[in-house]
Every structure is written in C-alpha cells, then in structure tokens.
Amino acid sequence: MGSYQNKFKAPDFSRGEISFQPIKLFQYEGNLGHHLESGSLAISDVRRMLWTMLLIREFEEMVVRLRTKTFVPFEGFQFRGATHLSVGQEAVAAGTTMTMTNEDLITSTHRGHGHSMAKGALAILRREDLAHSSIPDPKVRDSLGEHVYRMMAELLGKEDGYCRGRGGGMHIADFEVGNLGANAIVGGGAPIAVGAAIGSMKLGKRGVVYCFLGDGAINNGVVMESLNFASMAQFKKGIPIVFVVENNCYGMTGAAIGELTGLDYLARRAAGFRLDNLNAEVVDGTNVLAVYDAALRAKALAQKGQGPVFLECMTYRYYGHSLSDDGSAYRSAEEVAAWKGKDCLGRFINDICQINVLAEAEINEIKDAVAAMVEEATIRAAHASEPDPATLHEGLLAPAIQVSCPRPTVPPFRRNSKGQLTYRQAVIEALQEEMEINPRIVLYGEDVASYGGAFQATVGLLEKYGPDRVFNTPISEAAIIGTGVGMACVGLQPVVEIMYIDFLLQAMDQLANQACKIRYMFGGKTSVPLVVRTTIGGGKGYAGQHSQSLESIVTHFPGLKVVAPATAYDVKGLLKSAIRDPNPVVFIEHQLLYAQQDVVPTKEYLVPIGKGCVRRSGTDVTIAAYSYMTTVALQAAAELGRIGVSAEVVDLRTLVPLDEELLVESVRKTGRLLVVTQSTPVASFAEHIVTVVQKDAFDYLDHPIVLVASAEVPLPMASTLEQACLPNKDKIVAAASAMLGLS
Numbered sequence: 001m002g003s004y005q006n007k008f009k010a011p012d013f014s015r016g017e018i019s020f021q022p023i024k025l026f027q028y029e030g031n032l033g034h035h036l037e038s039g040s041l042a043i044s045d046v047r048r049m050l051w052t053m054l055l056i057r058e059f060e061e062m063v064v065r066l067r068t069k070t071f072v073p074f075e076g077f078q079f080r081g082a083t084h085l086s087v088g089q090e091a092v093a094a095g096t097t098m099t100m101t102n103e104d105l106i107t108s109t110h111r112g113h114g115h116s117m118a119k120g121a122l123a124i125l126r127r128e129d130l131a132h133s134s135i136p137d138p139k140v141r142d143s144l145g146e147h148v149y150r151m152m153a154e155l156l157g158k159e160d161g162y163c164r165g166r167g168g169g170m171h172i173a174d175f176e177v178g179n180l181g182a183n184a185i186v187g188g189g190a191p192i193a194v195g196a197a198i199g200s201m202k203l204g205k206r207g208v209v210y211c212f213l214g215d216g217a218i219n220n221g222v223v224m225e226s227l228n229f230a231s232m233a234q235f236k237k238g239i240p241i242v243f244v245v246e247n248n249c250y251g252m253t254g255a256a257i258g259e260l261t262g263l264d265y266l267a268r269r270a271a272g273f274r275l276d277n278l279n280a281e282v283v284d285g286t287n288v289l290a291v292y293d294a295a296l297r298a299k300a301l302a303q304k305g306q307g308p309v310f311l312e313c314m315t316y317r318y319y320g321h322s323l324s325d326d327g328s329a330y331r332s333a334e335e336v337a338a339w340k341g342k343d344c345l346g347r348f349i350n351d352i353c354q355i356n357v358l359a360e361a362e363i364n365e366i367k368d369a370v371a372a373m374v375e376e377a378t379i380r381a382a383h384a385s386e387p388d389p390a391t392l393h394e395g396l397l398a399p400a401i402q403v404s405c406p407r408p409t410v411p412p413f414r415r416n417s418k419g420q421l422t423y424r425q426a427v428i429e430a431l432q433e434e435m436e437i438n439p440r441i442v443l444y445g446e447d448v449a450s451y452g453g454a455f456q457a458t459v460g461l462l463e464k465y466g467p468d469r470v471f472n473t474p475i476s477e478a479a480i481i482g483t484g485v486g487m488a489c490v491g492l493q494p495v496v497e498i499m500y501i502d503f504l505l506q507a508m509d510q511l512a513n514q515a516c517k518i519r520y521m522f523g524g525k526t527s528v529p530l531v532v533r534t535t536i537g538g539g540k541g542y543a544g545q546h547s548q549s550l551e552s553i554v555t556h557f558p559g560l561k562v563v564a565p566a567t568a569y570d571v572k573g574l575l576k577s578a579i580r581d582p583n584p585v586v587f588i589e590h591q592l593l594y595a596q597q598d599v600v601p602t603k604e605y606l607v608p609i610g611k612g613c614v615r616r617s618g619t620d621v622t623i624a625a626y627s628y629m630t631t632v633a634l635q636a637a638a639e640l641g642r643i644g645v646s647a648e649v650v651d652l653r654t655l656v657p658l659d660e661e662l663l664v665e666s667v668r669k670t671g672r673l674l675v676v677t678q679s680t681p682v683a684s685f686a687e688h689i690v691t692v693v694q695k696d697a698f699d700y701l702d703h704p705i706v707l708v709a710s711a712e713v714p715l716p717m718a719s720t721l722e723q724a725c726l727p728n729k730d731k732i733v734a735a736a737s738a739m740l741g742l743s
Contacts, residue, residue, distance in 0.1 A: 020271045020277065021271070021275070021276065021277050023265070023267050023268065023270070023271070023277055023280045023281065023282065024280070024281040024282065025265070025281075025282045026282060026283070026284055026290075027281065027294075028283070028284060028287065028289070028290035028293050028294070030289060030290075030293060031289070031351065032046070032289060032351040032352065032354075032355060032357065033355050035289060035292075036355075036357070040293075040296070041292075042131065043130075043131055043357060044129055044130040044131045045098065046352060046357055046358070047130040047134050047358070047366070048098070048122060048125045048126070048130060049094050049095075049098055049288060049292075049348070050348065050349070050352070050358075050363070050366060051121065051125060051366060051370065052090075052093075052094040052097065052098075052117070052118050052121050052122055052125070053090040053091070053094045053288065053344070053345050053348060054345070054366060054367060054370040055117050055118075055121050055144075055148065055370055055373075055374070056086065056090045056093060056094070056113065056114040056117045056118065057087060057090055057345055058370050058371055058374045059113060059117055059148065059151065059152070059374055060085045060086060060087045060113060060114070061087065062152075062374050062375070062378050063083055063085060063113075063155070063169075063323075064083075064085070064087075064319070064323065066079045066378070067079050067083050067323045068323075071375075071378070073378060073379045073382035073383065074379075074382060074383065077382055079156075080157070081155060081156070081157060081168050081169055082110070082168060082169050082170050082184075082322065083169070083322045083323040083324075084110050084111040084113075084169070084170065084321065084322050085111070085113070085317070085318075085319045085322075085323070086111050086112075086113055086114040086317065087317065087318045087319055088248070088315065088316045088317050088318040088339065088340070088343070088344070089111075089114060089246055089248060089285070089315045089316070089317060089344075090114055090288075090344055090345055091285055091286055091287060091288035091291050091313075091315065091344035091345075091347075091348070092114075092212075092244065092246050092285050092291055092313045092315055093114035093115050093117070093118040094114075094118050094288055094291075095288040095289070095290070095291025095292040095294075095295055096118075096210055096242075096244055096291060096292075096295040097115070097118035097119055097122050098122065098292050098295075099292065099295045099296050099299050100119070100122070100178070100208075100210065100299075101207070102123055102176075102177050102178050103178065103205060103206055103207035104178055104207045104208050104209070104210065104299075105178040105179075105180050105193075105196055105197075105200070105207055105208075105209045105210070105490070106119055106178060106179055106180065106209070106210045106211075106212060107180050107181065107182075107183065107189035107190075107192055107193040107196070107209070107210075107211050107212065107486075108172075108179070108181065108182035108183065108189065108212050109182060109183060109186070109189065109212055109213065109214055109217070109246075110170045110182065110183065110184045110185075110186070111214060111246075111317070112170070112172065112182030112183075112212065113151070113155075113169065113172070115179075115182070115212050116151060116162075116172040116173075116174065116179055116182060117147075117148075117151060119174070119177050119178065119179045120147045120151070120174055120177050120179065121144060121147060123177040124140060124143045124144050124147060125140070125144070127140055127143075128140045134358065134362050134363075134365060134366050135365065135366070135369055141369075141373075144373065145373050145376065145377055148373055148374055148377040149377035149380055149381055150162045151172060151377075152374075152377050152378050152381040153165075153380075153381040153384050154167060154168060154169065154172050155168060155169040155172075155381075156381050156382060156384075157386070157387075158381055158384040158385065158386060158387070159384065159385050159386065159387045159388070160381070160384050160385070161381075161523075162174050162522075162523065163521060163522045163523035163525070164387060164391075164394075164395070164523040164524070165386070165387045166387075166395065166520055166521050166522070166523050167181075167182075167521045167522060167523070170182055170183075170184035171183070171184060171521045171522065173522040173523075173525065173526075175522075175525050175526055178207070180192065180193075180196060180486075180489055181518065181521075181522050183514075185509055185513050185514075186214065186216050186217050186220055186251075187213065187216075187217035187220035187221075187222050187223040187226075188222065188482075188509060188510070188513060188514060189211060189212075189213075190211055190213060190217065190220075190222060190223045190226035190227075190243075190482070191222055191225065191226045191229065191478060191479045191481075191482025191483050191485070191486065191510060192482050192483070192485050192486035192489065192514060193209050193210075193211035193226070193241060193243075193486060194209075194211070194226045194229050194230045194239070194241060194479070194482070194483050194486060195482060195483030195484060195485060195486020195487040195488075195489075195490075195494075196209045196486035196487070196489060196490045197209040197230070197239045197240050197241035197307075197308075197486070198239055198483060198486070198487060199486060199487035199488075199489075199490040199491060199492045200240060200490055201239055201240055202442070202468065202487075202492060203440075203490065203491055203492070205490075206303065207240070208240045208241065208242060208299050208302045208303060208307075209240060209241045209242070210241075210242050210244055210295075211226075211241060211242070211243050211244065212244050212246065213243060213244065213245050213246070214245070214246055214247075214248065214251070215245060215246070215247040215248065215249070215250070215251060215256035215266060216250075216251030216252065216254075216256070216260075217245075218245060218256075218261075218266045218269055219251070219260060219261065221478070222478040222479065222482065222509065222510070224269075225474070225476035225478055225479035226479050226482065226483075227243070227269075227270070227273045227278070227308070227310075228273055228474055228476065228479070229473065229474060229476060229479040229483060230273075230307075230308045231273040231274045231278065231308060232473075232474070234467065234471060234472070236305075237305030237306075238301075238302070238305050238306050238307040238308060239302075239307055239308060240302040240303060240305075240307050241302060241307050241308045241309070242295065242298045242299065242302055242307065242308070242309045242310075242311060243278070243308060243309065243310045243311065244295070244311050244313060245266060245267075245310070245311065245312045245313065246285065246313055246315055247266055247285070247312055247313065247314050247315065248315050248316050248317040249316055249317075249331075250317070250321070250330070250331070252321045252325075253321065253325070253329065253330040254330075255330070265282050265312060266312050267280040267281065267282050267310060267312040268280075270310040274308075276306075277310070278308050278309060278310035279298070279301055279306065279307070279308070279309040279310065280309075280310040280311075280312070281294055281298075281309075281310070281311055281312070282312045282314065283311055283312065283313045283314070284313075284314060285313030285314045285315030285344070286314070286315060286316070286339075286342040286343070286344045286347060287344065287347060288344055288347075288348050289348075289351070291313055294311055294313075295311065298311055315344070316336075316339035316340075316342075318336065318339075318340065349363060394524060395519060395520045395523055395524025396519070396520045396524075396558055396559055397519070397559065397561075397583050398519060398524075398527040398582035398583050399582070400580075400581045400582060400583065400609070403580070404604050404605070404606055405437055405604060406604060407433070407602070407603055407604040408433050408436035408437045409436070410432055410433060410436045410464070412429060412602045413425045413428070413429050415600070415602070416597070418597075418599060419599045419600070419601075420568070420597040420598055420599050420600065421568050421572075421597065421598070421600040422568060422594065422595055422596065422597050423567070423568040423571055423589070423593045423594050423595070423596050423597075423598070424455065424456060424457050424594040424595065425568070425600075426568040426569070426571045426572040426575075426598075426600050427457045427533075427571055427572070427575060427589065428457060428458065428459060428460065428461070429572055429600070430571070430572040430573075430575040430576045430579075431443060431458065431461060431495065431575070431579075432460075432461065432464065433576065433604075434575075434576055434579045434580070435461065435464075435465050435469065438493060438579075439469075440491065440492050440493045441469070441492075441493045441494075441495060441579065442468075442469050442470075442471075442487065442492055442493075442494050442495070443458065443461060443465075443469060443470045443471075443494075443495045443496075443497075444470065444471045444472070444473050444480070444494070444496055444497070445472075445473055445480055445496050445497030445498065445499070445533075446472065446473055446474075446475055446480075446497065446499055447472055447499075448461075448462075448470065448471075448472060448497050449462045449467065449470050449471055449472045450462055450472075453497060453499075454499045455535060455589075455591060455594055456594075457497075457533075457589070457594065458470070458497070477498055477503050477504065477506040477507035478506060478507040478509065478510050479510075480496050480497075480498065480507065481496060481498070481507045481510040481511050481514075481515060481530075481532060482507075482510040482514060484496045484515075484530045484532070485510065485514050485515045485518065485528055485530060485584075487530075488527070488528045488529050488530045488584075489518070489526055489528065493529045493530075493531075493579065494530055494531070495531040495533060495579060496530070496531070496532055496533070497532075497533045497534070498532060498533070498534040499534070499535065500534065500535055500536075500537055500546050501534045501535060501536055501548060501549070501550045501551070501588065502537075502545050502546055502547070502548050502550065503534075504532075504534060504550065504553070504554065504586075505550070505553075508553070511532065511554065511557070511560070511584075511586070512554075512556075512557045512560075515528055515530055515532075515559075515560070515584040516528075516557045516558065516559030516560040516584055517557075517559055519559065519583075520558070520559055527582040527583065528582075528583065528584045529579075529581065529582045529583065529584075530584045530585070531575075531578045531579055531581075531584075531585050531587055532584070532585070532586045532587065533575075533587045533589065534586065534587070534588055534589070535588070535589045535590065535591050536548075536549050536551075536588060536589075536590045536591065536627060536628070536678065537590075537591045538592075538678050538710070538715055538722075538726055539591075539592050539628070539722070539726060540591060540592070541717050541718075541719060541722060542715075542717070543714075543715060543716060543717035544714030544715050544716070547715040547722075548679075548715065549677065549678040549679040549710070550679070551564060551586075551588055551627075551655060551679065551685055552679055552683060552684045552685040552687075552688075554586045555655050555656050555685050555688070559583070559584065560583075560584055560585070560586055560656060561578070561581065561583055561584070561585040561586070561609055561610075561654070561656050561657065562585070562586045562588065562654070562655040562656040563578055563585060563586070563587050563588065563609060563653070563654050563655070564588040564590075564626045564627040564652070564653070564654070564655055565589070565607075565627070565653055566590075566593065566615075566625075566626065566627055566628065566629075566630035566631060566651050566653070567593075567596070567598045567630075568596065568597060568598035568599075568600050569598045569599060569600050569601075569607075570607050570651075570653055571589065571593075572600055572605075572607075573605055573606050573607030574587070574607045574609065574653065574654070575587060576606055576607075577606045577607060577608060577609050578609065580606075581609060585609070588627060590627045590628035592628050592631075593627070593628055593631070596631070607653070609654050609657070610654050610657040610658075610659060611653065611654065611659050611662075612650055612651055612652045612653050612654065612658075612659035612662045612663070613650075613651050613653060613662075614648060614649070614650055614651075614662070614666065615630060615633075615634055615649040615650070615651045616634060616637050616647065616648060616649040617648055618637065618645075618646040618647040618648030618649070618670060619646045619648070619669065619670055620645050620646045620647060620670055620672065620740060621640075621645065621646075621647050621648070621670050621672040621673070621674055621736050621739060621740065622647075622648045622650055622663075622666040622667050622669075622670045622672060622673045622674070623636065623637060623647050623648065623649050623650070623674050623675075623676060623732065623736070624650045624652060624663060624666075624673060624674070624675045624676070624686075624689055625649065625650070625651060625652070625675075625676040625677075626651060626652040626653065626655065626677075627678070628678065629676045629677060629678055629727060630649065630651040632676065632727060632728060632729055632732065633649045633676050633732060634649050635729040636729045636730075636732035636733050636736070637649050639729060639733050640733055640736055640737070643737070643742070645736060645737070645740060645742070647736060648666050648669070648670055650662060650663060650666050652689075655685055658688075658689075658692065660692050660696065663689065663692065663693060664692070664693060664696045664697045667693050667697040667700055667701065668697050668700040671700055671701060671702035671703070672701070672702055672703045672736075672739050672740070673689075673690075673693050673697075673701070673705045673706070674705075674706045674707075674708060674732065674735055674736055674739065675689050675690060675705065675706070675707050675708070676708045676709075676727050676732060677707070677708075677709045677710075677727070678709075678710055678726060678727060679709060679710060680709060680710050680711070680712050681707050681709035681710075681712070682712065684707075684709060686707050686709060687707070690705045690707065693705060703739045706735050706736075706738075706739055708727045708731055708732050708735050709727060710725050710726055710727065711724065711725045713725060
C-alpha cells in the first residue's frame with residue numbers, strides 16, 4: 001500500500017460528460033482444438049476437467065437421491081440438512097478451478113459443493129499425468145475417493161467430514177488445498193476474500209483469491225463494501241482477487257434480471273468502483289472452455305497487480321433454490337428446457353467427441369468410475385460415526401498461551417513524575433510495542449492513519465510503521481471486520497478500529513456469523529487472531545446513536561472474547577494480551593477514560609484475559625462493574641465508606657471469559673451484590689452476572705441482587721436528561737444503602 005496524501009486540486013467545473021469503458025460480453029471464440037494446439041490445455045487437462053465436472057454432477061445427483069429416498073444406504077437411513085445444489089453450474093467451478101494451484105484460495109457460497117469438490121479433486125488429480133490414461137492410478141484414485149467421502153461425510157454431519165460435522169454442506173472448508181470455506185450468509189464471504197487477498201499480497205505470496213458469489217449477493221451491501229474496499233486507490237497495485245459471480249438467474253425465487261435489478265447484466269455494477277470497471281467481463285457459464293479462458297486471463301491480470309477482476313458467468317441451476325422448492329412457482333418448464341439444451345457437461349463431452357480427444361468408451365469408463373466412487377463414498381459416509389457429544393466444545397477457541405517478550409527498543413511515552421500515562425497513551429504504547437515485535441500486525445479503520453483516529457488513540461503509528469501497516473478505510477464497518485477475518489485466516493494479525501460500538505450493528509454479520517464461528521464451523525482447522533477495538537461514548541451528550549453500551553450483544557456469541565478495561569495499566573496489558581491471542585477479541589474502550597491517568601510500567605507486562613481484580617476490599621456489599629462504571633463504582637464506594645459502609649469493588653476487566661470465581665468469592669464474603677452497567681437493564685451483561693451469582697452463591701446472599709443500569713430509553717442528548725438516564729455515584733450509593741436498610 002502507498003500513503004495517500006491530499007494534493008491540492010483547484011475546483012474544476014468544466015462542462016463535459018462522464019464516460020464508462022465498455023464491458024466485454026461473451027468474447028470467447030475458441031474451441032477445444034485450439035486449446036490443445038496452443039498448449040493452453042493438454043489431453044491430461046481435458047481428462048481432469050471431465051473428471052471434475054462429472055464428480056460435481058454425480059455428487060449433487062446423489063444428494064437428490066438421498067433426499068428423495070431413491071437411494072437408501074441402509075434401512076432406516078434418514079437424510080437431514082441443507083440441499084442447495086449446483087447441478088447445471090459445473091462449468092463455472094471446473095473452469096475456474098482448472099486455473100488454480102494450491103497457493104490460490106477460494107471462498108464459496110451456500111451453493112458451494114461444486115467449488116469444494118473441484119478445488120479438492122483437482123489438487124489430487126494433478127498428482128498424476130493423465131496423458132495416457134483416463135483412470136488415475138490406485139493411490140490417486142483412493143485419495144480422490146477419500147475427498148468425496150469427506151465431503152459427503154460433512155454433508156451428513158459425520159465426524160470424518162472435512163469440518164467434523166460442525167459445518168455441514170453449506171460450510172465445507174479444506175485449508176490444505178486453499179479452500180477457505182463455504183458461507184451460508186449470502187455475500188458473507190466477499191470481505192473475507194478481499195482480506196485474504198490483501199493478506200496474501202502483504203505476505204508476498206503469489207496466490208490469487210477467487211471469491212465465488214451468486215447473483216443475489218450482488219444486491220447485498222457487504223458485497224458493495226467489499227468491491228469498493230478491494231478497489232481503494234491507496235493500494236500500490238491492484239489486489240490479487242477475482243470475483244466470480246455465478247448468475248444462475250435467480251436469487252432464491254426472484255429473478256436477477258427483469259425483477260430485482262434495473263440491469264441487463266450485473267457486471268455493469270463493476271463500473272461504479274474503478275475506472276477500469278474491475279476488468280469486468282460477462283462469460284458464457286455453460287461453456288467450460290469459455291470459463292477457463294476468462295479465468296486464465298483474470299488470474300494473469302491479478303498476478304500482475306492489475307486486479308481486482310469481476311467475472312459474471314451466465315449459468316443456470318436445474319433444481320430449485322433447495323430440494324424443498326421445485327421451481328415451478330417462478331419459472332416455466334420451457335425456460336428450464338432451454339437452459340438444459342445448453343447443458344455444460346453435455347457441451348463439453350460433445351466438444352471432446354467432435355475432435356476424438358477421447359473415445360466414447362473412455363468417457364463412459366470415467367462416468368462409471370465416478371458413479372462407483374460417489375456411491376461407495378456415500379455408503380461409507382452414511383455408516384460413519386456421528387461426532388461424540390463429549391466433543392461438543394472442541395474447536396471453539398484456539399489455545400491462548402500468554403508469553404511475555406523482552407520489551408521492544410521503541411522508546412516509551414514520557415511518564416509524569418508519578419510514572420503515569422493517560423489511558424489514551426497506554427493504548428498507543430501497547431499498539432506500538434506489539435507492532436514493533438510482530439511485523440504481521442496491521443492496523444486499520446476509519447481515520448486511524450494520519451489523523452490518528454477519532455479519539456487520537458493511534459497518533460504517530462502511521463509515521464512509525466508506514467502505510468503498508470497503518471491505513472485508513474472507507475466508512476464500511478462490515479468490510480473492515482470481514483477483511484480482518486480474511487487477513488487473519490491467511491496469517492496476518494489485524495487490529496481494526498470501529499469508531500463507536502454503536503457502529504458494530506452495521507457489521508454484526510461479519511462479527512457474529514463469521515469471525516467467531518469460522519474456527520468452530522470449520523472443525524477447528526484455523527484460527528482468527530483479530531482484535532476489534534471500539535469505544536463506548538455515553539456521558540458526552542452524543543445522544544442515542546453514539547452513546548450506547550452494547551457489550552451484551554457481542555458477549556452473546558460463542559467464539560468471541562470481550563474485554564473492557566477501566567485503567568491505563570489494564571488497557572495496555574490487556575490490549576497486548578488481546579493482540580497475542582489467537583482468537584477474535586472485541587476490545588472495548590470508554591471515551592471518558594482516555595484522559596484518565598494511571599501508573600504504567602515501562603517494562604514488559606501483560607494482563608491476562610479472563611481475570612478480574614478487586615479494586616477496593618470490603619465486607620458489607622460487593623459492587624461489580626467494568627469499564628468506566630468501575631471508576632463510578634469506586635467513587636460510590638468512597639462515599640459509602642464515609643457513612644460506615646464497607647463496599648468491595650470488583651472490576652471484571654474481561655466479560656468473556658468472565659472471572660466467575662472472583663465474583664462468587666466476593667459475594668460469599670459480603671452477602672450482597674450490586675451490579676453496575678451503563679447499558680439498559682433488559683438482556684444486559686449485568687443480568688448474566690446476576691445469573692452466575694444466583695447459581696453459585698445463592699445460599700450466601702442476604703439480599704436480592706440489585707442492578708443499577710441506564711433507563712430504558714435511547715440515551716438523550718440534553719445534559720439533564722442524560723444524567724437522569726445514566727448510572728452515577730449517587731444512584732449506586734442510594735441502591736447500596738437501601739440494600740443495607742440505611743435509607
């Protein structure tokens with residue numbers, strides 16, 4: 001990436017017109033003979049391509065037979081799970097994947113069996129030269145059969161599946177061959193693919209990322225964010241990504257053209273992102289050779305730094321959205337028949353036969369071998385073991401090993417005479433120290449570069465580490481987090497900033513359906529070392545959309561860690577721990593804390609995630625709080641002390657995982673619990689704290705647990721109303737006094 005400097009440009013209002021470059025439409029004029037003569041394909045490649053297309057078709061048709069019970073592996077077998085099939089679309093998967101190596105990566109869709117089958121099958125088929133035989137040797141054939149078996153086992157939810165039965169047919173991944181996983185959220189894989197491409201580029205890898213999308217995804221906001229993110233002018237060169245849009249004419253039942261958009265081709269959308277139209281092209285997706293030709297040219301552009309590339313492949317799905325939909329409500333039999341007349345598999349076999357590349361008997365031999373392989377794999381998968389319920393939690397979190405490192409040579413911030421830093425300075429120092437020792441850390445978000453972030457918590461980092469590692473992003477929260485997921489999956493350690501926690505609502509799919517689920521859903525095969533820094537702003541008069549305390553939302557999703565430090569010491573130590581953690585961490589900073597000071601050692605230290613602390617010891621009542629509410633709780637405890645009440649203040653520091661033992665131990669000592677949160681009470685994290693203590697310390701409670709929270713209204717701007725809404729020292733003192741019968 002290069003730094004983007006605002007250069008002075010005089011206003012220019014000259015009359016003129018904006019023109020767009022033309023988009024290529026169905027350019028392919030070759031044939032199989034031309035490919036063989038030019039050497040762009042060899043006979044062995046033709047055999048691999050045919051094997052791949054047949055494997056996809058036979059696998060998908062086997063799913064139909066299982067679902068309709070026309071094939072029953074054993075008496076009593078019951079099929080369950082999703083059935084989004086790609087029959088009719090095989091040319092797109094096979095044609096694109098033929099251009100890939102294991103270095104190249106894919107992200108896929110809910111209709112992703114074909115992509116996964118092709119990526120794995122071709123990785124295996126390339127182990128053998130098929131120039132003289134259509135049937136691979138036994139070792140290769142066994143590996144191919146194992147691939148089919150593991151795919152079917154995953155689809156059936158078996159332990160031997162690619163993802164140990166955690167993901168099923170809509171979430172198959174195989175990182176060993178560059179399959180970063182299928183995604184059941186329409187468009188959900190787009191920012192992940194962009195992040196993977198940026199990460200690969202930064203790590204010096206030659207691989208290209210192919211992002212498969214359906215036509216429905218092109219109407220999705222996160223895809224638009226991703227296309228823009230991939231097109232940013234600040235990149236030194238184009239990122240190595242090819243967006244492959246399989247336009248099979250329908251989202252679910254709505255028609256892409258003539259109903260849901262005002263376009264004739266979705267590739268026109270590409271003109272809105274770069275002056276080169278993202279090198280967009282519309283391809284005949286029923287011709288595997290046309291797809292191969294376009295994908296080959298797209299890859300060459302991406303490898304030369306001229307990406308992104310946008311390919312719209314016109315294709316058709318023969319079955320409905322799923323097997324519970326026969327398609328008759330929204331498309332005619334004549335339409336289906338017309339598309340089947342252009343069947344990609346039939347066309348390719350016809351091309352092969354026309355120039356006698358393979359004899360009909362040889363083609364039939366491959367068909368028979370594929371059918372036998374799929375049937376054998378299906379029977380074996382149907383009989384395979386279900387996952388043991390005892391393993392339910394395996395794969396959720398990567399093991400976190402907190403290791404202290406020698407302090408980096410970067411000069412520390414100057415402390416005051418008491419050895420103190422502000423909370424803001426502690427954040428910067430933590431980021432600086434970690435970036436100094438770990439070149440894989442990248443830091444990005446809205447306005448974090450030269451401006452230093454909305455709250456000046458990244459000031460100076462661009463100057464120290466340059467625009468390759470510190471850069472601004474568009475106002476695209478979903479893309480910010482999603483690209484972070486993709487970068488993390490390929491080996492970077494991104495730290496991203498979401499300016500206000502309110503804005504996380506714009507990105508919840510990428511956080512709650514992607515970041516925290518990928519490791520578990522893909523069988524524990526990858527980790528997502530991503531830190532999402534964000535802030536709470538209540539108490540500054542910013543009203544209802546910049547002041548919420550939404551931590552309870554992110555604590556709801558297994559696989560996320562959530563941290564909310566209250567002091568400068570803790571914010572530095574916990575941020576360093578979060579960056580070194582191999583799991584996604586939401587790191588919540590409070591804007592009212594940025595100017596607060598605390599003693600922060602210059603030597604290396606970490607604060608462990610999952611450990612709270614007692615800020616003030618007491619015997620009469622426990623006040624549990626976190627983030628800025630810890631400061632308020634300490635003020636209240638001091639006031640209570642003046643009236644003879646000994647209040648213990650427990651600072652949770654980390655919400656997930658919660659230090660339940662510390663909480664329970666304190667309540668067993670004091671017999672009373674008062675929980676303070678800046679959130680509204682209903683479904684707040686404070687209510688979870690209540691549940692934990694009721695469960696483990698009920699017999700020690702001398703009084704019902706009391707919750708001091710914000711009022712059940714959107715936070716108002718007016719000072720009088722905001723103060724009436726938020727918890728404060730006086731409200732805590734009054735609540736504690738009432739618990740003790742003092743008021």
